[in-house]
Amino acid sequence: MTDLALSPPLSRPWGRLALRWLLFTLLGVFALFYLMPLFVMVTTSLKSLEEIRTGSLIAFPREVTFEAWKTAWSGACTGIQCEGLRPYFWNSVVLAIPAVLISTFVGAMNGYVIAQWRFRGANLIFSLLLFGCFIPFQVVLLPMARMLGILGLAGSIPGLIFVHVIYGIGFTTLFFRNYYVTIPSELVKAAKVDGAGFFRIFWSIFLPLSLPIVVVTVIWQFTQIWNDFLFGVSFSQAGTQPVTVALNNIVNSTTGVKEYNVDMAAAIIAALPTLIVYVVAGKYFIRGLTAGSVKG
Amino acid sequence: MSPILDISNLYKNYGSTEILKDINVSIEPGDFLVLVGPSGCGKSTLLNCIAGLEPITSGRIEIGGRDMTHVSPKDRDIAMVFQSYALYPTMSVAKNITFGMKVRGVDAATQEAKLNEVARQLQIEPLLNRRPGQLSGGQRQRVAMGRALVRDPKLFLFDEPLSNLDAKLRVEMRMEIKKLHHNLGATMVYVTHDQIEAMTLATKIVVMKGGVVQQIGSPSEIYNTPANLFVADFMGSPAMNLIPARARSNGNGTEIEIARDNDAPIVLRDVHARNLPEDVILGLRPEDIAQAGFRAGEDVQQAACMIDMVEPAGADTYVVSNLGGKQVTARLHAETAARPGEMLDLAFDLGKVSYFAPDSGERLN
Structure with a gap:
């Protein structure tokens, strides 16, 4: 109270109003700054090559054309093939969905065990899993390649799923463990007295409680896996490459005139799924991150 | 069964x-x-x-x-x-x-x-x-x-x-x-x-x-x-009074002496207690200390005590007196005439008394 009284500009209405305006202006400038690249990408992708050459980078298209989007989707060349992003986009879908689901499920299971079924060494195992979150991608490339070779999964989509699941378990376990430790342990005791076993308690009591943290984990894992480039480029071969690798190939392997409009359209297509996930589930993401204790 | x-x-x-x-x-x-x-x-x-x-x-x-x-x-x-x-x-x-x-x-x-x-x-x-x-x-x-x-x-x-x-x-x-x-x-x-x-x-x-x-x-x-x-x-609320006292065998009974700060010690005579050590803790529930005249029985003994505090609680009135260095609570009837700072005759019902050893805390009777 005394602090506020000692700073007169804040306590007067005009001072507060000015501060409010300053804040909004600043936020507005930042928003514009961050939206600028997206604006350039969208407008460029809607221009013809002719217009790009002659016009300004930040001008609106004089004539809107979706030609570049069509090319990016189904006609652009990645090396010698010219099928556009489409096959690789589906590779990414077929890769990301199982990888996200499996790693989320395993993380939920791990978190449930570590948080609610304490056993000797639980903390050690949790620390080791946590340590896994901080291992740089590059470090595991060679051992992982060897491993995939031994398992007969080298260069295949199941191989990539395997890699992403392994790499994701650290994070997903962390998320679920931190969520489940806030659930009173008496719940497990009550269920045990009721006769429910390990899996029954997980399915009937813990999983239905987990929607917020499932959303957080799914968004996190989907973004990680969809946007991954290093694993994608290292552990895939022609035909199994994810969309990020294909995008790189499109942008880098054009000869002659650089088709900026196609590159931009391809980049937007590649980014679209994560964008949609955030727009659809974004509010649950924030809620899930801040949600904790279960009342009841 | x-x-x-x-x-x-x-x-x-x-x-x-x-x-x-x-x-x-x-x-x-x-x-x-x-x-x-x-x-x-x-x-x-x-x-x-x-x-x-x-x-x-x-x-x-x-x-x-x-x-x-x-x-x-x-x-x-x-x-x-x-x-x-x-x-x-x-x-x-x-x-x-x-x-x-x-x-x-x-x-x-x-x-x-x-x-x-x-x-x-x-x-x-x-x-x-x-x-x-x-x-x-x-x-x-x-x-x-x-x-x-x-x-x-x-x-x-x-x-x-x-x-x-x-x-x-x-x-x-x-x-x-x-x-x-x-x-x-x-x-x-x-x-x-x-x-x-x-x-x-x-x-x-x-x-x-x-x-x-x-x-x-x-x-x-x-x-x-x-x-x-x-x-x-x-167990019990207010808690049992636990008063340090000295026990002396005397004929077919025991004399219990409770020291007081500014007064002569209270001496109570318990005809049932036998073989108590010299130092004991005397335990009496607040309801076993009444105003004189309100509790009858062969084991009831009276002593005048200085009342330090009076706490009316509706159904009863609690009075507090300093005995043996402890705040001792007695439970009197609601309309008692007790006033803080005045002497009052209290009746101690030794039929309900407990004795404990001060060091081990174990019950003696």
Whole structure:
């Protein structure tokens, strides 16, 4: 109270109003700054090559054309093939969905065990899993390649799923463990007295409680896996490459005139799924991150 | 009758820490056993051991004549009510109550019938479709009881079930639990830190401290003949007066001398006490010190005492006097003429007195 009284500009209405305006202006400038690249990408992708050459980078298209989007989707060349992003986009879908689901499920299971079924060494195992979150991608490339070779999964989509699941378990376990430790342990005791076993308690009591943290984990894992480039480029071969690798190939392997409009359209297509996930589930993401204790 | 719950030589350690030491308790069908003690005394751990939720280090637990020491909770034929109620947050009240039956594979018609019976008994019929989050504390408490009741177990276990309720509701629910016990004739084990709950509900009380049983007995045994200073001090509100005194054998009785700061010592004559050591702690409940003339009996002895404080409590008035260096509380009738700073004749009922050894704290008479 005394602090506020000692700073007169804040306590007067005009001072507060000015501060409010300053804040909004600043936020507005930042928003514009961050939206600028997206604006350039969208407008460029809607221009013809002719217009790009002659016009300004930040001008609106004089004539809107979706030609570049069509090319990016189904006609652009990645090396010698010219099928556009489409096959690789589906590779990414077929890769990301199982990888996200499996790693989320395993993380939920791990978190449930570590948080609610304490056993000797639980903390050690949790620390080791946590340590896994901080291992740089590059470090595991060679051992992982060897491993995939031994398992007969080298260069295949199941191989990539395997890699992403392994790499994701650290994070997903962390998320679920931190969520489940806030659930009173008496719940497990009550269920045990009721006769429910390990899996029954997980399915009937813990999983239905987990929607917020499932959303957080799914968004996190989907973004990680969809946007991954290093694993994608290292552990895939022609035909199994994810969309990020294909995008790189499109942008880098054009000869002659650089088709900026196609590159931009391809980049937007590649980014679209994560964008949609955030727009659809974004509010649950924030809620899930801040949600904790279960009342009841 | 064979005991329905029989615990013998139970020890429980966490690592090298002993949580429970040599617990021996046994109760008959229909008993209401209350485990009472300050927080951290091991009473909840003992309950969890009975439920099978905590493994024990050594000893034996029998329920209904069967050795249950290593049997899992679901097969012990028990039901438990938890302090936080532990209702399943995503299930409706009806589902909460029937979950156990569903897990055990009871058919739907029986589930429905039992649910309705229990709902009627606890008057929670209108709540059956609600989620626990939409219920008040008292309603949650009822649902938690309902979940235990549908099981119709050999043994009900309660872990401080009333401690999350406000004072008024607590008294109400206490009466309901007592009524329930009476109507069902069920056997219950109940953990609480509240000695009033213990006194009002129990047919048998176990007072615990530091993982060790201090005394086992009926409420009146615990109240009137506490086994040691801890029990004497813990049970009863206001607490028993524990007054340092000197004992002198004198003919066929003992003279008890209580020192006072600015006055001659009080000397009381107890004709029953024998062989007391010189230093004793004299224990008298506030209601066993009355105003002179209001308590008759051969063991009543009077002494004039300086009243330091008067506390009217409605039905009674408590007065405080400094005896033997302690604030001693006496419980007088409401219309007493006692005034702070004046002398008043108090009647000490030595028929109810307890003596304790100051060093060991053990009861001497």
